[in-house]
Amino acid sequence: MADIRYTKEHEWVRVEGDVATCGISDYAQQQLGDVVFVELPEPGRSVSKDEECAVVESVKAASDVYAPISGEVIEANDALGADPALVNSEPLGAGWFFKIRLADASELDGLMDEAAYQAFVGELG
Amino acid sequence: MSDSSAPLRKTPLDGLHRELGAKLVPFAGYEMPVQYPDGILKEHLHTREQAGLFDVSHMGQVVLRGPDPSAALERLVPGDIAGLEAGRMRYTQFTDESGGILDDLMVLRREGDLFVVVNAACKEADVAHLTAGMTGHSVEYMGERGLLALQGPLAAEVLAAHAPELATMPFMSGREATVAGVACLVTRSGYTGEDGYELGMPAEDAERVARALLVDARVKPIGLGARDSLRLEAGLCLYGHDIDTGTTPIEAGLAWSISKRRRTEGGFPGDTVIRRQLADGPSRRRVGIRPEGRVVAREGVEIADASGAVIGRVTSGGFGPSVGGPVAMGYVEAAHAGEGTGLQLLVRGSARPAAVAKLPFVPQRYYRGA
Numbered sequence: 001m002a003d004i005r006y007t008k009e010h011e012w013v014r015v016e017g018d019v020a021t022c023g024i025s026d027y028a029q030q031q032l033g034d035v036v037f038v039e040l041p042e043p044g045r046s047v048s049k050d051e052e053c054a055v056v057e058s059v060k061a062a063s064d065v066y067a068p069i070s071g072e073v074i075e076a077n078d079a080l081g082a083d084p085a086l087v088n089s090e091p092l093g094a095g096w097f098f099k100i101r102l103a104d105a106s107e108l109d110g111l112m113d114e115a116a117y118q119a120f121v122g123e124l125g
Numbered sequence: 126m127s128d129s130s131a132p133l134r135k136t137p138l139d140g141l142h143r144e145l146g147a148k149l150v151p152f153a154g155y156e157m158p159v160q161y162p163d164g165i166l167k168e169h170l171h172t173r174e175q176a177g178l179f180d181v182s183h184m185g186q187v188v189l190r191g192p193d194p195s196a197a198l199e200r201l202v203p204g205d206i207a208g209l210e211a212g213r214m215r216y217t218q219f220t221d222e223s224g225g226i227l228d229d230l231m232v233l234r235r236e237g238d239l240f241v242v243v244n245a246a247c248k249e250a251d252v253a254h255l256t257a258g259m260t261g262h263s264v265e266y267m268g269e270r271g272l273l274a275l276q277g278p279l280a281a282e283v284l285a286a287h288a289p290e291l292a293t294m295p296f297m298s299g300r301e302a303t304v305a306g307v308a309c310l311v312t313r314s315g316y317t318g319e320d321g322y323e324l325g326m327p328a329e330d331a332e333r334v335a336r337a338l339l340v341d342a343r344v345k346p347i348g349l350g351a352r353d354s355l356r357l358e359a360g361l362c363l364y365g366h367d368i369d370t371g372t373t374p375i376e377a378g379l380a381w382s383i384s385k386r387r388r389t390e391g392g393f394p395g396d397t398v399i400r401r402q403l404a405d406g407p408s409r410r411r412v413g414i415r416p417e418g419r420v421v422a423r424e425g426v427e428i429a430d431a432s433g434a435v436i437g438r439v440t441s442g443g444f445g446p447s448v449g450g451p452v453a454m455g456y457v458e459a460a461h462a463g464e465g466t467g468l469q470l471l472v473r474g475s476a477r478p479a480a481v482a483k484l485p486f487v488p489q490r491y492y493r494g495a
Binding site: 033034 | 159160164165166167169350354419420421423443444446451473
């Protein structure tokens, strides 16, 4: 089972082989409220770590989602088109956003593990 | 603008909101519930299906008294106040010398006075404006008071269980009624496009009335987030966004609130400008906008025509839960205001197709009974 890692912008990433699945955290979906639309990157697009590559639209506002690591987008989660509410109900599972073929696995080292992320969120109050 | 370092004010229902698990945010200098645990989507849909209870106690309640408050108020608003029968209410605006809108308001004519409700963000300015403008009359800002809105198709049944006579009170009328043992001023009006009521009462009694209404399983508490999506779907203006000192009532599509007599006679600030726009048509108009896809276009988004020339701006926009897609309102140059006109919305650097849509986005369901 791949380890989950988090960014300070509340994205998560799970790596299997050289493919990283990315989404937003449970904390993020709670803050956003009901998600009504997700704009995802096109497969084939190259993204750099921290580059804005998706937008999640909630009832209240649109929020940018950043690539947690660099690489090539190989798949976007089509299920979110029909059911954007998956982001709220299963943020770490079926509500994933996109998959990236990793360019540089060492970028994961700078991300927070589960414990570190929960501590980080705890401080946000 | 309120001083950001001043503590936020609380409505009389603050304790109840916290108890109900509300997410509180600053609004017009108050801490207000933007949503409760169910969330904005569910709160919005519930209001259109059953009954939603809103705390709008932050708004300003004002009483105007004197020898002829209607004539005096007509010097500040384009609405027909003199022709209002006792027990009836009307929507109007405070205008300035350029015909711009200082605030919008509701006016209820009572036997001996006028009862006015103004927006929270403008209430201090409005009271000063009234005081300066209504010479020979008294302007009493009622201070901290409770104001609850009960809106939705089941609102009448819910309220009738407390005061049966309220079921048949006409839309846009007001009367006294006792609800949960509290003497309330009740109007049949609202900001959602649904049937509904607003109840005013002393601050210390607000919680009691709210709890009595919430005991009914058909009633849920609703926050400002859903209040905004409900009024947007209903095509209703939000002051400071869809209307402000830079828009006239004619540009805003509110000419219906200015009667023939007032158009002819004038006698309110900006009457010349407004009369001219009524004769010649305004150069821009507020319209409903339906983005074609799923992308939401919010306030501030530029509107372009087919050639890419900017012809307007979105003033309110969001996701419409009852519509099931994005909805917006904005101003466009008059030539582009026809229903069905193709538009482009410049969202996050790219042009998204949209069209001018008829308002409201959902059918109005005001009470049309006897």
